[in-house]
Amino acid sequence: MEKKMKRMATMHRLQVTGLELFYQQGYYNTSIDDILGKLSLSKGAFYYHFQSKDDFFISIIQNLVVQKVYGTLVQPIEGKEDPFTAIAQCFEVSLETAEHNELDRGFVLSNFMAEFKGKNPEIMEYFKDVLKVWEVNLISSLQKGKSDGYVDRHVDSSAVATYLISSYIGIRALMVEGNCRTLRYKYMMQLRHYFKMLANKETA
Known part of the structure; x- marks a missing residue:
């Protein structure tokens, strides 16, 4: 249960930060690295949750x-x-x-x-x-x-x-x-x- 909660929390953080940056900068002007850099997360963490x-x-x-x-x-x-x-x-x-x-x-x-x-x-x-x-x-x-x-x-x-x-x-x-x-x-x-x-x- 704790592992699932942490996974959901990470996904939510990624989504909230992603929406913020996509909204401010545009989808095509924002890279996954931009989002990960703001959250201090690795690409592995991203691709664990999302395919693309x-x-x-x-x-x-x-x-x-x-x-x-x-x-x-x-x-x-x-x-x-x-x-x-x-x-x-x-x-x-x-x-x-x-x-x-x-x-x-x-x-x-x-x-x-x-x-x-x-x-x-x-x-x-x-x-x-x-x-x-x-x-x-x-x-x-x-x-x-x-x-x-x-x-x-x-x-x-x-x-x-x-x-x-x-x-x-x-x-x-x-x-x-x-x-x-x-x-x-x-x-x-x-x-x-x-x-x-x-x-x-x-x-x-």
């Missing part, structure tokens, strides 16, 4: 990226009565967190998707699956909002979900180089205005 760099990165997606996206953007709106309030609060918390992160380089999922597009179809499929989970969650929340009287019944939930994902990715990219606080304020103000336009006028 790609295998290692897939484990990071499955264990850390999925958890990050789910915990930040999916779980906060699951089962909430008013989807517009829940989504707005969820986005604002996420954007405020990014605003105060000095090492922020943008939205982790979209960054990696941009880097891997056209280069590694297998890994791209993992990212598309994560994105799909987020999209389905938004659509489900909006559809539930229609049934509960918060969302106008004529609203195209799929189109709104696409817009929300696109706009969130866009504002996260702008915040990397711009005035984070002002951008967040303007974005959230317009997002709430947009939601008012989609609300069920009979119950609003």
